[in-house]
Amino acid sequence: MDRFEVFHRILSQSNLSSMESMAYHTVYEMAEFSLAQLVAYFTIDAGGVSCVAARTREGSDVSPPEKYIPIKMVQQVALSGNIQSKTTTMEANINRVTPSFAKRQHALAIPMISNGTVSGVWFLSRSFEMPAYSDTEVQLLKNIFKDVERLIQNTRQLEEQQYELDTAKSELEMNRIGIIGDHPSMVRMFNLIKKLARVPSTVLIQGESGTGKELVANAVYKLGAYDGPFISMNCGSVEPNLLKSELFGHVKGSFTGALKDRPGLFKKAQDGVLFLDELGEMPTDMQVTLLRTLECGEIHPVGADQPQTVNTRIVCATHRDLRKMVDDGKFRNDLRQRLKGLTISVPPLRDRRSDIPTLCDYFIKKYNEKFGLAFKALRPEAMNVVMSMDYRHGNVRELEHIIERAMVFEDDPNYITENYLQMEDDEDDDGGDPSSIGPLRTEGTYEERMGAYAAALLKDAIEKSKGNKTKAMKSLGLSRTTFYSLLNRHGLS
Numbered sequence: 001m002d003r004f005e006v007f008h009r010i011l012s013q014s015n016l017s018s019m020e021s022m023a024y025h026t027v028y029e030m031a032e033f034s035l036a037q038l039v040a041y042f043t044i045d046a047g048g049v050s051c052v053a054a055r056t057r058e059g060s061d062v063s064p065p066e067k068y069i070p071i072k073m074v075q076q077v078a079l080s081g082n083i084q085s086k087t088t089t090m091e092a093n094i095n096r097v098t099p100s101f102a103k104r105q106h107a108l109a110i111p112m113i114s115n116g117t118v119s120g121v122w123f124l125s126r127s128f129e130m131p132a133y134s135d136t137e138v139q140l141l142k143n144i145f146k147d148v149e150r151l152i153q154n155t156r157q158l159e160e161q162q163y164e165l166d167t168a169k170s171e172l173e174m175n176r177i178g179i180i181g182d183h184p185s186m187v188r189m190f191n192l193i194k195k196l197a198r199v200p201s202t203v204l205i206q207g208e209s210g211t212g213k214e215l216v217a218n219a220v221y222k223l224g225a226y227d228g229p230f231i232s233m234n235c236g237s238v239e240p241n242l243l244k245s246e247l248f249g250h251v252k253g254s255f256t257g258a259l260k261d262r263p264g265l266f267k268k269a270q271d272g273v274l275f276l277d278e279l280g281e282m283p284t285d286m287q288v289t290l291l292r293t294l295e296c297g298e299i300h301p302v303g304a305d306q307p308q309t310v311n312t313r314i315v316c317a318t319h320r321d322l323r324k325m326v327d328d329g330k331f332r333n334d335l336r337q338r339l340k341g342l343t344i345s346v347p348p349l350r351d352r353r354s355d356i357p358t359l360c361d362y363f364i365k366k367y368n369e370k371f372g373l374a375f376k377a378l379r380p381e382a383m384n385v386v387m388s389m390d391y392r393h394g395n396v397r398e399l400e401h402i403i404e405r406a407m408v409f410e411d412d413p414n415y416i417t418e419n420y421l422q423m424e425d426d427e428d429d430d431g432g433d434p435s436s437i438g439p440l441r442t443e444g445t446y447e448e449r450m451g452a453y454a455a456a457l458l459k460d461a462i463e464k465s466k467g468n469k470t471k472a473m474k475s476l477g478l479s480r481t482t483f484y485s486l487l488n489r490h491g492l493s
């Protein structure tokens, strides 16, 4: 087999999703090609060299590698970036014919260099009875590994470009249905929505208040193939004793005031989606009925003799921790078990701050149209403020209200300044507006200003708690570890 055949085989075996598998196949092909009895590939990371694959010429895995491969030699090549070729004695025979015997071998280690740094090491060895690696062979192998490296680089680049394309495509699709944000966690969530939209199963959406759970439910509806409507109901806003009739309907005369037959929301959302928001607020007896309905696809209107079949997809949402509610006896475990398999978690805004600028642009455009205004953007100081808020009161909804409010009160007709940016409950706080914290007004890079702002927030919290750090930590909603590591980082400990 010649060098081109080796490449042909590698290329036909490689796939975009696995660089390691490419190296692995290369190992296999190289063993035959170079008359080596053992070929291995090592990658380099913070912990040193680690073996990706080590195989014998016959194609079996060599394990543990350190028994058959002089790891020190591989480490030296990784450090120096120079080829090494020597005759060495290993603990065991590669062929495992006489495992207890020491075995001499001709060993060759060649670095794989990408962008001037050693990214991996190829190791080949063959029995002492065979000729040692000649200069011509070493040169040939060196060239082959260089080509392999190029191949891997190209594949990696293709993979990255593909990822960018996929992300851009997902972002476009998300925007089309009104979900703004291209943070990886949002792209992942969107890909999950697309998968779940294809099937009729009940879905549970979890996330803090205002993260966009209803928007996600709507996306499940829009991306699915439904002829019926999307109907939404907040389980916490309906009187518990009316909930059954609201969901399943009732027949005339079934209770005082039931003057005529009335279809419930399940029926109204026939062939569509019924969105049950704040599922955690549903009384436990209703949870039993809901579970039964989900399991058999039938509803029992209040006062009806016969059940009715419905084809309504249920999407539920909650900001509560259902597991804890089960522990507290406030939520039925069987219903939770039924729902938890297909859960979409919406990340809080503070965990995807890179989405804030795009969301701001989106809300500015929205309220420009609504109020007939012409705001262009937020001034950099104002952007600093919105980037550093924690949105614990309402995530995206909170950001939306902050932008809307600032647009109403702002004196500058073109740009939103920091003057009217306030967190939702700031006016009630005794300490006033954190946007007035001095460092925000200073010059500096984004990192520097964020650092200064974090330090000011910490100081402010400690002052307000009259030096009581535990109280300050709690007021900021931070864990002990995070709080003390932040104090350390900002020289406040």
Ligand SMILES: Nc1ncnc2c1ncn2[C@@H]1O[C@H](COP(=O)(O)OP(=O)(O)OP(=O)(O)O)[C@@H](O)[C@H]1O
Pocket: 178, 179, 180, 181, 207, 208, 209, 210, 211, 212, 213, 214, 215, 216, 277, 319, 362, 396, 397, 400
């Ligand atoms: N990713 C987003 N892109 C654009 N707008 C969003 C996004 N997320 C949320 N919003 C907006 O924020 C507001 C709150 O969203 P939504 O009602 O879907 O949140 P929620 O999690 O269901 O809230 P709650 O917990 O109070 O029921 C809405 O005006 C919605 O349009």
